[in-house]
Amino acid sequence: MNTISEVRCSINEIDSEILRLLAKRKELDIKMADLKYSQGLPVRETRENEQSMQKLMDAGMELNLSPDFVDSVFRTVFANSLSQQISYIQGIVGINHQLNRKLKVSFLGNVGTYSYLATYKYFNSICDYIQPKNCTTFDDIISAVETGECDCGVLPIENTSSGCINEVYDLLQKSNVKIIGELTYPIEHTILVKQDTDLSKIKTLYAHPQPFSQCSDWLHANLPDVELKACSSSSEAMDTVRKLDRDDCAAIGCREAGALYSLKAIHGNIANQKRNITRFIVISMSNIIVPPDIEAKTSITFTTENTPGSLVRVLNVFSSHNINVVKLQSRPRIQNNLDNEPRGVWDETFYADILINVNTPLMTGLMAELRQVTGSIRVLGCYAASDATGR
Incomplete structure (x- = not known):
């Protein structure tokens, strides 16, 4: 083996053998x-994988x-x-409509939040038991998935009334998580109370900031002097x-969730838009493979030069291939370890959802x-x- 071509031929043979072994591993x-x-049994085997990785690294050191x-x-x-494995099992679920396994899922809040309701709606046909991880921030939801504490996480990303949830878009810039699913959930905001009362007695109203934003018109017209907490x-x-x-306190939530806390609705349908829907995304640390016979959506981020026509040139690429861009959102670009480009003061990151299968x-x-x-x-x-x- 004295020539470059001979060495290259041997390397090609090794590469071919690696491919054959990877194909055999795929069958397994x-x-x-x-x-x-x-x-x-759960699909993710964090401890087993870490143990295997340590053995592989030790064996690799012996091989230089x-x-x-x-x-x-x-x-x-x-x-x-x-x-x-996830894609294969999803194929089984598509036939059997039930997956007999447990999933650890992180989402915002506890029992009764819209994230809670959306989580159980999405995973109801995928597993028979959810081990919930109740989080207080969007960052905690993502961190639980990144560290392997949870298999999946559920995040609200936009609402027909209040628009995009910018914090989630910004966190996706900095994270390695993958979007593996989406669902929409109808939001019906109601005024919930513990004691028999009426609107005129309410002095303090409790809610997440998003419902306050989504119900701002009704609140201004009906509870203008109420303290919002x-x-x-x-x-x-x-x-x-x-x-x-107390009879002077109320919360904003849905009627079904209120019943879980022994609260009753005294006024409903208070959102600015009567058709109030939140879109959620499901995240994991691994991609899934969408079968070719199912309509697929792909989410991407990209940056452009800060020059006239730069975004148009990107959109023209989609147009020339007849690709439907169903979502386009811009956010200030966050410098992080996933982005090595030099950053300008007003540089933007664009998010796009396109109807195409990545594979x-x-x-x-x-x-x-x-x-x-x-x-x-x-x-x-x-x-x-x-x-x-249909979710």
Whole structure:
């Protein structure tokens, strides 16, 4: 083996063998998913993966391979394995409509929040038991998923009345989580009380800041002098009113959730927009693979130069491929370890939801063209569009 071509030929043979082994590993991933599904076991095996990784790094050092290199390679392999297993089980769920396993899920607030209701609505057909992780901030929801404490998290991202939830968009800039699902949930804000009372007696109103924003017109017209006290979640607001047990305190929440706190509604349908709907996203640390026969939505972020026509050039790429952009949102760009571009004072990050499956040749070509007209671009996730799932 004395020539470059001979060495290259040997390297190619090794690469081909690696591919064959990865394909064989994929077959075993599917078998593993099938066994986990039939036995009702969780898909994610954090402790087992960490133990395997340590053994691999130790073995790699004996073969003169750096631990960082081994970690980088097998983190990708493990992530793909998890993605394959989740996708396979989702296929079973699509046939059997029930997945006999447990999921750890983080969401905002406790029992009765809209996030709580949305979480159980989404996962009702996916698992028979949810182990909830009640969080007080959006950041906590994401952190629980990033650390492996939870399999998934549920985040509200926009509302038909108050618009986009900017804090969530900003957190997605800094996080490695993947969007694996979405759902919409109808929001019916009501005034909830513990004691028999009427609106004229209410002096203090408790709610999460979002309901205050979404009901601002009604509050200004009907409770202009009431003190508004913000809570970390709707469940905290309802629990506070339950504990105070006074006729001059009320909370904003939905009628069904209020009943869980022994509260009753004295006035309903108070949102600025009568058709008040919140869109939630479901996050995980691994991508899923959406079957080709299901309408897929892909969420991306990208940056552009601060010059005339830069955004138009990006949108023209979507238009030329007949790709429907169903959401476009801009936020100030946050410098973080996922973004190595130099940052200007007024630089923006754009978020786009596009109706396309990421695992298609069309998407591959689209991304290649987008890289020519963007500063940076990142896929946040590909998932079944909510209209397609009926959720």
